[in-house]
Amino acid sequence: MPASWKMAFIEAFERFPNYHFIWRYVGIDLQDKLPTNVHIFKWLPQSDLLQNPKTKAFISHGGYNSLQEAISAGVPLITIPLFGDQPRNARLAERHHFAIRIHKNEVSVDTVADAISRVLTDESYSKNIKRLSRMVRKKPVSVSHLLVSWANFVAEFKALDNLVPAGNKLNxxxxxxxxxxxxxxxxxxxxxxxxxxxxxxxxxxxxxxxxxxxxxxxxxxxxxxxxxxxxxxxxxxxxxxxxxxx
Structure with a gap:
């Protein structure tokens, strides 16, 4: 992580003294620079922390697992995508208005602080992701029921040649x-x-x-x-x- 990012996060967190920030960080170079409301740990039970009702927001790179855990817990995100699937995930979350996306080239004290302020004050982010969380939990067909249904279907009809894509026969x-x-x-x-x-x-x-x-x-x-x-x-x-x- 660039040194400018570290200082941007620290100074942005310091602007919200009424909130505590739990930060997963492996290095030891920030120990003397942390404000009283910032706590760093080398490892964190991310899913358990997100499920805690006191958790108000989640700052993440927007990876698939992090996104799924945030949706499951109903916690709005602030994403800073870097590579791979992260930019796409961040755009989807932003489009559905349960996350704020910060471009990696725009990380600064003001952008981070502004994103935190918006997530904390604008209740629409929390409402949207909680609604999505309920939708995921109350899906029409459970996974176990779907598995049993397909197992019975295959057992009855055996070979399913009509479902084989035509592309499999192309050279x-x-x-x-x-x-x-x-x-x-x-x-x-x-x-x-x-x-x-x-x-x-x-x-x-x-x-x-x-x-x-x-x-x-x-x-x-x-x-x-x-x-x-x-x-x-x-x-x-x-x-x-x-x-x-x-």
Whole structure:
């Protein structure tokens, strides 16, 4: 954890003297810098702490397990996602308005303190996550009932060929659409090649007023001469050469 983050958390926590902050931290470099309302431990029973009714908020990186435990306990979050699934989890929690997301590049005393203040004063965060917690606990079909139902279903019908995805029968090339990717790559390469050839013709400068090409422009001249045999391309070729007609 960057030193700037540590000081940002400490100074932000100090702004809320009526609340105690329990911090899981392995290092020993903060012992002399902690305010009286901040307590650090090398290990914490996270789930038990979240289930405590006195817990008002949870500052986390937004990992899957932490998110599930917070939802189960009905505790609103302040997330600071770092990598992996954390950014997505943090966005989902923020969208459903039971968490406040702080971007890792915006961590400061003010942003942390503001997030804590909003979670503590705005009851909508707590109401939303408690509602979600009740929904999780009172799901229509219990896990045990669902397991027994599917076990009976499989025992009765044995093989379930009609439920096998058609994708299982595709070969490696078809499954990963390599043929489609190859075709699109060839088309893209041809477009780039044609664009380059046309640009080369358009940007070619005649070596002299009588139209004699220099050796370095010989290929472009030959292409122009070939396209000029056709009526449509002749007009196109003339348009390309208009900047050089005096």
């Amino acid at each position: 490696f090339i078809q499954y990963y659409s390599l043929d489609v990717i190859a075709f699109l790559s060839i088309v893209a390469a041809l477009i780039l090649l044609i664009t380059y050839a046309i640009s080369k013709i358009a940007m070619m400068k005649t070596a002299s007023s009588d139209g004699v090409c220099e050796p370095k422009d010989l290929i472009a001249c030959q292409l122009f001469s070939f396209f000029s045999r056709f009526q449509v391309t002749s007009v196109f070729g003339t348009i390309l050469y208009m900047p050089y007609i005096t």
